[in-house]
């Protein structure tokens with residue numbers, strides 16, 4: 001029903017390949033184009049990436065020309081048939097069913113994301129499909145948003161603007177809307193990579209006393225950049241005044257932030273997650289926040305996305321929820337789009353990609 005023709009027509013304004021739809025082409029040019037590798041793009045990506053693909057002259061592409069609605073699964077399964085490459089975003093599950101549907105021509109998956117939990121890497125490896133992704137170009141944007149979310153949560157900015165707008169602002173009061181400050185605090189980072197370092201670099205000028213982190217193994221090179229100490233997960237929970245989650249979602253990190261972790265945290269601590277919703281057990285988080293086991297949480301990512309407006313977490317004043325916007329700046333999203341396009345072209349021509357996942 002979701003994939004009925006009428007629904008699709010309403011959703012999909014056009015599916016184009018500028019190469020194959022251009023009018024007035026000679027038969028020879030048309031023939032030449034029809035031999036170009038075929039690419040399906042699962043979203044209307046920012047213009048820089050499309051321009052690179054269009055101007056390369058190396059591929060013919062078709063895209064789901066909407067950014068408002070993801071391509072319906074059954075449409076995607078049909079469209080990938082016989083494709084040589086796929087440029088996708090994080091909402092598309094690239095699993096066995098999809099790869100079977102694509103068939104043996106598929107050589108490259110290029111995802112416009114740093115996260116790759118939507119990709120079945122084992123299956124991709126088995127089939128010899130190369131994978132491009134977009135780390136680094138979004139580090140600044142994600143770190144900046146993480147700091148904004150941390151301050152919004154710890155200094156209760158959403159509550160404060162609501163009070164100001166709705167008549168709750170009476171006289172100046174000594175403890176009204178008090179929060180927690182970064183000065184003299186301990187900031188914990190779960191999963192120290194480029195983004196964790198970039199967050200710490202931005203937080204340092206706020207006079208943070210100490211940075212601590214945990215990861216599967218110590219990361220001395222990265223840690224030395226921010227003078228961070230390696231601790232166990234338990235110690236991270238116990239010592240952190242602010243705990244920021246920066247790890248990838250893997251089977252090992254799934255719901256790693258659970259009752260056990262929250263029970264060890266201080267009741268004055270602030271929990272921030274800009275990685276993936278799946279690293280958190282949301283029921284446990286709800287209980288920790290509503291029972292005052294921790295002071296507040298700022299989430300840019302949830303399960304599912306979008307989080308239904310009826311979700312209990314939305315009822316809590318001490319929980320700030322953003323709609324997965326950490327990398328949402330114009331420059332970053334264009335850079336991600338361009339990198340995804342370049343990875344795809346390099347992968348298709350058998351060259352090393354700029355950013356390729358080693359699988």
Ligand SMILES: O=C(O)C(=O)CO
Pocket residue numbers: 090112113114115116138324325326327328
């Ligand atoms: O690139 C990603 O993985 C994102 O989550 C986008 O912000």
